[in-house]
Amino acid sequence: MKLSGDLKAFEKRIGHHFAKPELLVRAVTHASMSSANRDDNQRLEFLGDRVLGLVMAEALLALDPGASEGQLAPRFNALVRKETCADVAREIDLGKVLKLGRSEMISGGRRKQALLGDAIEAVIAAVYLDGGFDAAKDLVLRLWGDRLKTVKEDARDAKTALQEWAQARGLNPPRYVQTGRSGPDHAPVFTITARLDNGAEAAATAPSKRAAEQAAASTLLRQLESNT
CATH class of the missing domain: 3.30.160.20 (Double Stranded RNA Binding Domain)
Structure with missing residues (x-):
């Protein structure tokens, strides 16, 4: 499978070249565009949420070896919540490459917080399945950037x-x-x-x-x- 020009540019933005490009295509396909011959990103979203959580938990422990569970939990929640995921998705212009059905297009789906948050989790899962945990970890740490260092223990929704x-x-x-x-x-x-x-x-x-x-x-x- 060959990627479109937009998806090739997206690969460069996230810093991962897909050996299995079909994974990226699935990751950016919303349920409103699914069909018998086209899988959507819901299952990838499920997996990506877990991969993101593991990467964040591991990173927080490494950054602050003396922190208690009570200090780490709110930091973790702030980093993985849907609002943060959507912010990351906007920074890499993920909305631009999403494959949406007509109804989602009309209702501004490319800007919806929930849709963007789900899609970035699906992209994380796609990278995980394509390149393994280390590739997914590198992606998450790169995209979340300074958020890990600046998140506060009192960060709560x-x-x-x-x-x-x-x-x-x-x-x-x-x-x-x-x-x-x-x-x-x-x-x-x-x-x-x-x-x-x-x-x-x-x-x-x-x-x-x-x-x-x-x-x-x-x-x-x-x-x-x-x-x-």
Whole structure:
């Protein structure tokens, strides 16, 4: 199989030449483009998530031999969460080479956080299957770059931070309620309200429920911290 010009350029961006180019093609094929003769990247995503986790766990242990599990866990979570994966995908312009169905193209799939995060995990798996663990490890360490050195032990996503804030004060975990939806079916926009037992709440709007929940949690947390 011969790669297209865009995929050859992508190989150069990630620093790995595929002996089995069909693996890269599968890694960038979204489920919306799958068919009887074309595999999508979902199984690769599953594998890549595990490879990424192992590389990050090993790297964090090596960087800070004296760190406790309690210090390492939030750093690990910050490095492998979907938001970070999507940021890495954007830096290498992964969206440009994704193979998407018409509906995903129309709804801006090349920019979607969840889709980009899944795709970079699939690319990691493709490199792993093509060149082995060392090749995948080199790829991850190269693409994540200084994130490993700069991640803080208090790095948490907003929902985790808000839940910890509530638990520390004897409150139940936050509730996230969809309080609005707009836009066409192929490109919905969700409004989510984060609520605590003490009556505090904040709302946010985003193209996905997950992103809206994170934004609502972040807004509410800022409000709570400004009042203390």
